[in-house]
Amino acid sequence: MRTFELEYPHALVFNELPETVTAIGFFDGIHCGHQRVIQTAVSEAKNRNMESAVITFFPHPSVVLKKDAQHVKYITPLREKKEILKRLGVDRLYIIKFNKALASLSPQGFIDHFIKGLNIKHVVAGFDFSYGHKGKGNMETIKEHAADAFSYTTISKVELDNEKISSTRIRECLKKGQIEKANELLGRPLIVDGIVIKGEQRGKALGYPTANIDTNRDALLPKTGVYAVKIIYKNERYEGMASLGVNPTFTPDLLEPVLEVNIFDYNNDLYGDELLVEFHAFIREEQKFAGAAQLIKKIAEDEVKIRNYFAKNC
Numbered sequence: 001m002r003t004f005e006l007e008y009p010h011a012l013v014f015n016e017l018p019e020t021v022t023a024i025g026f027f028d029g030i031h032c033g034h035q036r037v038i039q040t041a042v043s044e045a046k047n048r049n050m051e052s053a054v055i056t057f058f059p060h061p062s063v064v065l066k067k068d069a070q071h072v073k074y075i076t077p078l079r080e081k082k083e084i085l086k087r088l089g090v091d092r093l094y095i096i097k098f099n100k101a102l103a104s105l106s107p108q109g110f111i112d113h114f115i116k117g118l119n120i121k122h123v124v125a126g127f128d129f130s131y132g133h134k135g136k137g138n139m140e141t142i143k144e145h146a147a148d149a150f151s152y153t154t155i156s157k158v159e160l161d162n163e164k165i166s167s168t169r170i171r172e173c174l175k176k177g178q179i180e181k182a183n184e185l186l187g188r189p190l191i192v193d194g195i196v197i198k199g200e201q202r203g204k205a206l207g208y209p210t211a212n213i214d215t216n217r218d219a220l221l222p223k224t225g226v227y228a229v230k231i232i233y234k235n236e237r238y239e240g241m242a243s244l245g246v247n248p249t250f251t252p253d254l255l256e257p258v259l260e261v262n263i264f265d266y267n268n269d270l271y272g273d274e275l276l277v278e279f280h281a282f283i284r285e286e287q288k289f290a291g292a293a294q295l296i297k298k299i300a301e302d303e304v305k306i307r308n309y310f311a312k313n314c
């Protein structure tokens with residue numbers, strides 16, 4: 001997959017661009033609904049003997065459009081997004097910078113520059129996709145803006161339990177610790193990755209060494225607590241338990257939750273290495289214990305629970 005980071009106006013040369021079928025959207029999470037849009041574009045491209053593409057945006061429009069400048073966290077930060085799109089068989093990824101200039105482009109201007117101008121012959125988008133200034137362009141107006149230069153497919157609402165699958169719904173599940181429902185909506189387990197850094201060196205003494213993970217600051221983390229996780233390390237998959245929290249038993253003043261994992265049946269140095277953590281089940285809330293002995297007892301119970309969980313659900 002080739003990635004192109006574009007700004008308005010982009011400088012790509014039309015004559016050098018292949019005829020392409022594209023999916024377009026913000027696609028945070030690349031959930032089951034997004035996957036239907038992207039897979040439709042990939043198979044339509046094969047049918048037409050064209051290249052497949054995904055057009056997406058960065059950062060999230062709310063960063064530019066909302067007054068209180070904020071930092072948005074993503075279910076799939078750009079890096080994860082790229083990995084998943086590669087796996088879906090996408091040939092080209094166009095990441096359009098969402099800035100004031102882009103936000104003020106008219107719907108016709110957007111289509112002319114970023115669809116016709118990128119030699120797109122067919123567009124696939126969800127029924128609620130919008131484009132151009134104030135999101136005034138949509139799947140109703142696209143026919144007029146296309147003016148026969150390209151065709152399009154509108155993907156209708158994809159639902160689970162009679163409710164639309166959406167990034168917002170997944171964010172709410174993650175906030176509540178409903179990881180299994182979030183995973184069902186995503187169509188894969190939530191993955192958070194990062195590099196192993198040094199912690200307080202307390203884990204080994206407790207009998208449960210934990211790899212402390214420096215996560216991407218763009219990554220949306222689930223609710224704090226203890227989770228059944230799988231760890232992908234050097235292309236091998238391990239079972240383990242994660243603590244996402246502020247370690248109240250020992251550190252009353254930690255502000256940001258820390259993600260740490262204890263890998264089952266493993267004993268080796270991991271400092272400086274990259275780990276991918278797949279979240280599978282929420283086990284319990286984080287607690288403040290009277291001391292190390294009580295915490296160790298609880299962690300031993302967590303381990304039994306999590307091993308049983310994976311014995312039943314692999």
Ligand SMILES: Cc1cc2nc3c(=O)[nH]c(=O)nc-3n(C[C@H](O)[C@H](O)[C@H](O)COP(=O)(O)O)c2cc1C
Nearest residue numbers: 199200201202203210241243247248249262286287
């Ligand atoms: C499965 C598991 C559950 C945990 N639960 C709690 C908890 O409920 N309360 C708490 O204060 N710390 C909890 N911890 C975090 C430990 O306090 C932490 O791993 C330990 O202090 C080691 O920290 P270090 O890696 O910085 O040395 C848990 C850790 C694990 C692995």
Ligand SMILES: Nc1ncnc2c1ncn2[C@@H]1O[C@H](COP(=O)(O)OP(=O)(O)O)[C@@H](O)[C@H]1O
Nearest residue numbers: 199200201203204209210211263267268269270
């Ligand atoms: N089974 C394991 N799970 C996680 N980390 C392990 C394991 N075995 C060894 N380690 C190593 O031990 C370190 C964790 O030990 P710990 O005493 O908790 O130190 P720290 O406070 O630096 O995390 C990990 O970063 C890793 O290098």
